[in-house]
Amino acid sequence: MxxxxxxxxEAALRIHRTMVRIRLxxxxxxxxxxxxxxxxxxxxxxxxEAIAAxxxxxxxxxxxxxxxxxxxxxxxxxxIELDGIMAELYGKETGTCRGRGGSMHVADFSxxxxxxxxxxxxxxGIAAGAALSARLRRTGQVVVAFFGDGGxxxxxxxxxxxxAAVQRLAVVYVCENNQYAQFTSRxxxxxxxxxxxxxxxxxxxxWTVDGNDAGAIHETTLRAVERARSGMGPTLLNMETYRLGxxxxxxxxxxxxxxxxxxxxxxxxxDRWERTLVGEKWITEEQRAGLWExxxxxxxxxxxxxxxxxxxxxxxxxxxxxxxG
Amino acid sequence: MSARxxxxxxxxxxxxxxxxxxxxxxxxxxxxxxxxxxxxxxGQFRGLVDEFGxxxxxxxxxxxxxxxxxxxxxxxxxxxxxASMSFVEFTLGAMDEIVNQASKFRYMFGGQVSVPLxxxxxxxxxRSSAGQHSSSLEGLFTHxxxxxxxxxxxxxxxxxxxxxxxxxxxxxxxxxxKRITAKRGPTPTGDHSVPLGSxxxxxxxSDLTIVTYSAMVREAETAxxxxxxxxxxxxxxxxxxxxxxxxxxxxxxxRKTGRVIIAHEAWEFGGFGAELAASITSHAFNRLRSAPVRxxxxxxxxxxxxxxxRAVVPGAEEIVEAAERLMKP
Numbered sequence: 136m137x138x139x140x141x142x143x144x145e146a147a148l149r150i151h152r153t154m155v156r157i158r159l160x161x162x163x164x165x166x167x168x169x170x171x172x173x174x175x176x177x178x179x180x181x182x183x184e185a186i187a188a189x190x191x192x193x194x195x196x197x198x199x200x201x202x203x204x205x206x207x208x209x210x211x212x213x214x215i216e217l218d219g220i221m222a223e224l225y226g227k228e229t230g231t232c233r234g235r236g237g238s239m240h241v242a243d244f245s246x247x248x249x250x251x252x253x254x255x256x257x258x259x260g261i262a263a264g265a266a267l268s269a270r271l272r273r274t275g276q277v278v279v280a281f282f283g284d285g286g287x288x289x290x291x292x293x294x295x296x297x298x299a300a301v302q303r304l305a306v307v308y309v310c311e312n313n314q315y316a317q318f319t320s321r322x323x324x325x326x327x328x329x330x331x332x333x334x335x336x337x338x339x340x341x342w343t344v345d346g347n348d349a350g351a352i353h354e355t356t357l358r359a360v361e362r363a364r365s366g367m368g369p370t371l372l373n374m375e376t377y378r379l380g381x382x383x384x385x386x387x388x389x390x391x392x393x394x395x396x397x398x399x400x401x402x403x404x405x406d407r408w409e410r411t412l413v414g415e416k417w418i419t420e421e422q423r424a425g426l427w428e429x430x431x432x433x434x435x436x437x438x439x440x441x442x443x444x445x446x447x448x449x450x451x452x453x454x455x456x457x458x459x460g
Numbered sequence: 461m462s463a464r465x466x467x468x469x470x471x472x473x474x475x476x477x478x479x480x481x482x483x484x485x486x487x488x489x490x491x492x493x494x495x496x497x498x499x500x501x502x503g504q505f506r507g508l509v510d511e512f513g514x515x516x517x518x519x520x521x522x523x524x525x526x527x528x529x530x531x532x533x534x535x536x537x538x539x540x541x542x543a544s545m546s547f548v549e550f551t552l553g554a555m556d557e558i559v560n561q562a563s564k565f566r567y568m569f570g571g572q573v574s575v576p577l578x579x580x581x582x583x584x585x586x587r588s589s590a591g592q593h594s595s596s597l598e599g600l601f602t603h604x605x606x607x608x609x610x611x612x613x614x615x616x617x618x619x620x621x622x623x624x625x626x627x628x629x630x631x632x633x634x635x636x637x638k639r640i641t642a643k644r645g646p647t648p649t650g651d652h653s654v655p656l657g658s659x660x661x662x663x664x665x666s667d668l669t670i671v672t673y674s675a676m677v678r679e680a681e682t683a684x685x686x687x688x689x690x691x692x693x694x695x696x697x698x699x700x701x702x703x704x705x706x707x708x709x710x711x712x713x714x715r716k717t718g719r720v721i722i723a724h725e726a727w728e729f730g731g732f733g734a735e736l737a738a739s740i741t742s743h744a745f746n747r748l749r750s751a752p753v754r755x756x757x758x759x760x761x762x763x764x765x766x767x768x769x770r771a772v773v774p775g776a777e778e779i780v781e782a783a784e785r786l787m788k789p
């Protein structure tokens with residue numbers, strides 16, 4: 136297979152914009168949650184922005200993704216408007232799921248976002264089903280299944296990869312290896328250090344990528360997506376990153392030292408991508424500042440939209456259990 | 461409707477007929493499961509691969525979670541999968557996909573998507589299949605909002621309900637009892653649908669009502685034949701569909717007879733019959749002459765040895781005894 140063409144400036148800037156939007160959205164969500172504005176609980180994507188942004192940049196708008204409990208970043212990267220996501224987090228009628236789903240179930244099927252999923256590895260088989268569907272409908276769509284290093288130890292990971300491999304389905308399995316499965320370090324629960332070797336058990340390629348390097352993520356995913364689209368089957372990508380926040384906002388993080396987190400802050404994927412953009416002279420300081428300002432105002436607009444939106448009426452609580460109901 | 465051709469066919473053949481009609485009519489319909497291109501354990505997929513090919517008749521690994529997850533993923537992206545698990549106990553390996561994904565997707569995502577899939581599974585006892593291949597688990601499924609559940613008792617309904625289940629836009633659990641899969645009965649040869657949520661009064665009677673479904677309908681028919689010479693005329697209701705439930709037909713009958721036996725092969729304790737008893741009581745309390753009686757399996761895993769199996773799972777005899785107890789002055 137041909138090596139992918141070098142990334143265009145436009146693609147690099149789109150990835151940057153997505154990362155900034157995710158960073159500011161999640162930072163704001165953290166503040167809102169701590170201020171008691173959001174019901175339930177939230178898992179933020181802080182520190183992993185390069186993955187959603189880099190991966191989704193390789194997809195077409197009608198391609199599918201399945202997501203996880205830590206799914207806001209995926210939703211933003213797949214093109215769901217911030218308003219709808221934020222309103223969903225507020226439990227408002229104008230949310231992507233009319234407030235029925237919340238943070239862990241943000242979805243927009245019209246954008247190919249087949250749902251954040253609160254069950255670890257819950258999306259892996261669904262992604263295979265969507266890929267099978269794309270084959271039967273002859274649409275050429277590709278599916279990306281995001282999951283974490285916790286998900287790689289679920290039975291559904293094995294069932295899904297085996298099936299996707301045997302059927303040569305157009306799925307890219309993206310493991311966001313953020314080092315912690317809930318509170319427990321990956322090193323205490325997982326039999327192998329390099330998670331990509333698990334691909335070998337299914338006879339498919341497994342590639343490890345620096346999950347804080349947006350350029351490497353984009354390039355590697357592009358190869359996997361091209362393989363998928365050309366009928367060569369699934370690929371497992373192990374993207375090594377680090378969860379800068381706790382498992383959820385408010386997690387006391389007793390299982391790791393602050394110094395460890397600080398060490399990883401130095402490898403912040405967004406800082407790193409900005410240094411690359413500046414180094415390549417793809418962006419000026421003025422453009423960079425302007426983009427942050429614009430994203431900040433988009434997030435503020437989303438918060439305003441969410442706060443001004445109506446809550447669902449209790450009388451609608453039984454709607455949509457069944458079709459037509 | 462004009463007179464239609466009817467032929468005796470087995471329950472299994474009737475479901476193949478329904479599958480074939482659905483797959484010819486709608487190319488979005490496909491089937492996936494274990495061993496299905498070989499016809500399935502009970503012949504319920506026989507011949508489909510010859511007509512529709514391996515792309516639409518997919519042999520799956522024995523990975524129940526992926527069978528169900530693939531069905532969910534395909535159904536929310538425009539197809540209408542029929543997923544098969546040979547034995548209903550195998551669905552337990554896919555419980556996350558059934559409970560957390562299939563049943564909740566529509567609601568949890570704010571109604572933006574439907575999940576038009578059918579999950580076919582064989583349940584009930586058959587010739588000492590023992591603890592892990594003999595259960596009736598409909599109560600697990602009826603408990604879950606977002607799932608529909610049907611349990612036909614005869615070939616004609618098997619065909620008609622499967623047609624409706626496949627056309628339905630929501631996930632439907634289609635339970636086919638092993639004891640009746642090979643049983644033959646008159647079945648319309650052309651297209652035939654039975655709407656979900658419509659019970660059928662199979663026999664009218666004035667003394668008591670028997671509410672049942674699936675294989676237990678045959679047992680109840682036998683019971684009715686034994687009761688009639690003893691002067692007890694039972695009305696027999698075949699629910700056919702548990703969710704949605706045709707409570708109106710059930711309550712109408714009980715209001716007429718004043719007595720009700722609820723019979724199922726599943727465990728009595730915490731079973732679907734408990735829901736029926738509670739619903740009947742709250743809707744027909746002032747017409748009941750005695751408390752509803754349930755006939756169900758005793759509270760033990762289904763045993764292997766034939767006399768033990770018989771001791772745990774009730775049949776016509778237990779329904780007759782219950783009726784006689786009910787009718788005692």
